[in-house]
Amino acid sequence: MKVSVLGLGYVGCVSAACLASLGHEVIGVDVNQVKVDLVNDGKAPVVEERIGELIAEVVRAGSLRATGDVREAIMESEVSLVCVGTPSEPNGSLCTTYLERVTEQIGAAVADRKGRGGRQTVVFRSTMLPGTCLNLLVPILEKFAGGTAGVDFGVAVNPEFLREGTSVRDFFDPPKTVIGELDPASGDVVAALYDGLPGEVFRVPVPVAEAIKYADNAFHGLKIGFANELGAVCQALGVDSHQVIDVFLADRKLNISPAYLRPGFAFGGSCLPKDLRSLVHAARRADVSVPILAHVLPSNSDHLQRAVELVERTGKRRAGLFGLSFKPGTDDLRESPLVELAERLFGKGYDLKIYDANVSLSRLLGANREYIETRLPHLAQLLADSVDEVLEHAEVCLVGTRDPAVLSALPHGEGPVLIDLVRLPDAEARRAEPGYVGLAW
Helix, strand or coil: CEEEEECCCHHHHHHHHHHHHCCCEEEEECCCHHHHHHHHCCCCCCCCCCHHHHHHHHHHCCCEEEECCHHHHHHCCCEEEECCCCCECCCCCECCHHHHHHHHHHHHHHHHHCCCCCCCEEEECCCCCCCHHHHHHHHHHHHHHCCCECCCEEEEECCCCCCCCCHHHHHHCCCEEEEEECCHHHHHHHHHHCCCCCCEEEEECHHHHHHHHHHHHHHHHHHHHHHHHHHHHHHHCCCCHHHHHHHHHHCCCCCCCCCCCCCCCCCCCCCHHHHHHHHHHHHHHCCCCCHHHHCHHHHHHHHHHHHHHHHHHHCCCEEEEECCCCCCCCCCCCCCHHHHHHHHHHHCCCEEEEECCCCCHHHCCHHHHHHHHHHCCCHHHHECCCHHHHHHHCCEEEECCCCHHHHHHCCCCCCCEEEECCCCCCHHHHCCCCCEEECCC
């Protein structure tokens, strides 16, 4: 394919050279003439493993050249990868100035290209927040190109997952390829660019593709911060942190796995809250600052509060709650987030009914009974005997369980407002129904 790559920084330079090595005819574009001249001389404008020899090879073969003229590059290509920078503003917000500027230039060139045959596809590879492409960049393209995105020209978002230092290796062996497509034809063009490369390909809506890059980078930062904080605590307690992490990493069932990584309701139970509190307390006693670990429980509490606020926004006063124990298939109520939710709603004066097939006041014993008598002493008057009793009572229902008896009874369309805390199996269909609200989806 004939490809133009706009922006010859780390991402653009590596993308241009690697695409050229795959057999595409690539034109790199940059406002910095020094970078343009270096590429045309077969030299890399960035320091990166393998990039020097790769650029020399593809320039010598005639499959890569560079220019400072956006219009020239667009006129001579069928797909354009936008790789300009999106730095932070002083207040932390995303700077889209360079994106907007190059999008205007691309749009104007696309307008000039009309009548030359073939549809130009504009692929944004720059990191940008969800909504940037559809709400900001597509209108700019349509204005300057004088056409409709997805009809007169293609648009896609294709985030990169290249680590500086190993970016060439990462390009040829990607963890995944993500294509946010405005229309299937646009997605087809991007998929063809990477034909033959390993890794799973995800073709998703444009905002999902924009968000994935942030999910990845935020989690990577969180992992590094977590490991460093844990290391500091271990050192203060006289423990070899690397031995601890070696054992931690060996657990591929719960630790290094998809476990616990689906948005849902707050966590609770007899272990996680208690152990987090103990670890943070030990760190403070040792004068070790652990801001990530110290804010896990406050974050969890804030997430629970979101559910309370969703109820408040309905303006309704008769509430029903399905589920009470901290985990399905158990009657353990200790530090259950659903108990905390019930306590907050009851404390705010809501007329509340609760159903949990596993919870019977007469069967609660020991610490379990003591906990509920302390936190929710009025439980006996709140518990319902059946799902129907709750549904008949409630104007707004919070669903905190996937109990089949509850799922089969939940109404569609008319009925109480449903606040979904667990992402119901049919959540995707329910999202189109009035009265359905997902907690975090």
